[in-house]
Amino acid sequence: MLLAAIGCLVSAQVQKPMSNVHQNVKFDVREQSPDLCDAGSRYWTGTVNITSEKSMFFWYFQSRNKPDTDPLLLWMSGGPGATGELGCFLGTGPCAVNQDGNSTRRLEYSWTDHANVIYIDQPIGVGFSEIADRDDIAVSLEQGARDIYSFLSTLSTEVFPDFSGRPWHITGESMGGHYVTGYTKYIMELEHERVAQGLDPHINISSAVIVDGYIDSSYQSSGYYDFFCTDWDPVSQLRTAPLMNEATCAEMAAAVPTCELMGAHCRESYNPKVCLSMMVTCERTVGKYYTRDIRPGGWDPYDSRHPCEKPPLCSNFAHGETWKFFNQPWVQERLGFSGLPFELIDFDTNNRWVKAEHLYRPVTRELTWLLDNTDIRILVINGNNDIIM
Numbered sequence: 456m457l458l459a460a461i462g463c464l465v466s467a468q469v470q471k472p473m474s475n476v477h478q479n480v481k482f483d484v485r486e487q488s489p490d491l492c493d494a495g496s497r498y499w500t501g502t503v504n505i506t507s508e509k510s511m512f513f514w515y516f517q518s519r520n521k522p523d524t525d526p527l528l529l530w531m532s533g534g535p536g537a538t539g540e541l542g543c544f545l546g547t548g549p550c551a552v553n554q555d556g557n558s559t560r561r562l563e564y565s566w567t568d569h570a571n572v573i574y575i576d577q578p579i580g581v582g583f584s585e586i587a588d589r590d591d592i593a594v595s596l597e598q599g600a601r602d603i604y605s606f607l608s609t610l611s612t613e614v615f616p617d618f619s620g621r622p623w624h625i626t627g628e629s630m631g632g633h634y635v636t637g638y639t640k641y642i643m644e645l646e647h648e649r650v651a652q653g654l655d656p657h658i659n660i661s662s663a664v665i666v667d668g669y670i671d672s673s674y675q676s677s678g679y680y681d682f683f684c685t686d687w688d689p690v691s692q693l694r695t696a697p698l699m700n701e702a703t704c705a706e707m708a709a710a711v712p713t714c715e716l717m718g719a720h721c722r723e724s725y726n727p728k729v730c731l732s733m734m735v736t737c738e739r740t741v742g743k744y745y746t747r748d749i750r751p752g753g754w755d756p757y758d759s760r761h762p763c764e765k766p767p768l769c770s771n772f773a774h775g776e777t778w779k780f781f782n783q784p785w786v787q788e789r790l791g792f793s794g795l796p797f798e799l800i801d802f803d804t805n806n807r808w809v810k811a812e813h814l815y816r817p818v819t820r821e822l823t824w825l826l827d828n829t830d831i832r833i834l835v836i837n838g839n840n841d842i843i844m
Contacts, residue, residue: 481504482501482502482503482504482614483501483502484499484500484501484614485501485790487500487789492549492550493550494516495565496516496522497517497522498517499514500512500513500514500515500789501791503606503610505602505605508586508587508588509584509587510579511575511606512539513539514548514573514574515572516573518567518568518570519567519568519569520568526571526622526661527570527571527623528624528625528664529575529624529626530542530543530547530572530573530574531577531625531626531634533627534581534630534804534808535630535805536800536808537630537801538798538799540574540583540799541777541800542574544559545799548562548566549567552777553776554776556775557779575606577602578594580592580804581801583790583795589803594810594813596634596637596641596813600637600642603638603641603642604642604645604658607642607658608657611657611658620659622659622662623658623661624660624663625639625664627664629668630814630844631668632818633668633670633814635665636663636670636821636822637818639660640821640825642658643660643825643828643831646658646660660829662831663831663834664833664834664836665834667841669844670817670822671721671817672730672737673733676734677737677741679707679742679745679842680704680708680711683697683707683744684697699744707741710737714737718733718737721816722819725817727812728812749763751764755770756842756843757769757770758838758841768800778797778798778799781799782797
């Protein structure tokens with residue numbers, strides 16, 4: 456979810472001191488039991504200390520099928536500021552939290568049916584990933600990539616040595632489009648340097664999977680017209696008529712060329728301020744016909760089939776059952792924490808990215824570099840009813 460694109464209000468967040476449990480060890484790993492999550496396979500939680508000042512938290516679920524040979528996936532949620540728990544327990548993972556907010560249930564379908572999946576809380580400072588000083592939270596792809604590289608290196612060589620040499624599949628949703636492309640490019644550049652020095656590859660990335668990915672915001676804005684104002688293939692039977700009236704669609708169509716031109720200038724310059732100007736203009740022209748109707752009973756940005764419950768996210772991420780579950784004392788104790796104020800979406804981190812302005816740039820150059828300079832396969836998945844990234 457790209458929170459900045461729908462104008463979320465952000466607020467200051469209480470400083471979260473690092474847990475003493477993890478400060479004097481390089482990593483801490485705990486195999487968990489089905490009463491926490493009946494995953495249908497073995498799974499672990501843990502933290503990897505990137506430095507003495509920060510640690511990254513993860514969930515590792517083995518495949519329900521053939522864990523020794525099934526693919527190895529790294530999952531990153533969007534935001535910036537969304538946790539791995541959101542992606543795992545409200546998305547692709549093997550469990551979901553029950554309405555009591557104190558127990559979970561196994562999901563019949565999960566990415567873990569045929570893959571080993573690692574969910575992480577990143578950038579560090581989000582969720583259970585702790586940082587001593589929140590002013591040191593990564594607010595750019597390069598900063599975040601350094602932490603990911605360190606995490607994967609330690610995970611593959613020390614925490615789970617059987618990962619060594621296995622191909623990785625780097626995956627993410629929404630803002631994950633930036634994370635996946637930016638982090639993968641950073642890692643592959645380091646790997647190319649190792650090979651040039653006659654060393655074996657350290658982290659073997661085989662593919663990248665981007666779900667509803669934020670690559671270039673101008674395409675999202677101009678795409679509003681295609682989404683709301685065109686008929687879909689009648690064979691799919693997903694839609695029989697445009698979702699907006701003819702007059703509105705005509706106004707949207709008239710605004711698209713300017714948005715596309717500004718998008719081209721953004722891609723050429725990679726200047727955050729040029730790209731911010733483009734994003735604001737596109738959202739205020741093409742996008743306004745949709746964003747003004749994000750209200751109770753109006754458009755849900757993440758599923759056009761459902762009416763919005765509570766804007767701007769239209770879902771109760773703030774204090775729903777999943778939030779309650781991860782703030783339960785017994786759950787935090789099992790994960791190695793005590794009294795940590797857990798949030799599914801860290802709005803303070805989101806606000807820091809907004810202020811730093813790096814997120815306004817596209818990642819078209821990074822994506823092009825991966826296609827031109829590596830053999831990494833790239834899969835892009837877009838939901839038919841997902842309005843925004």
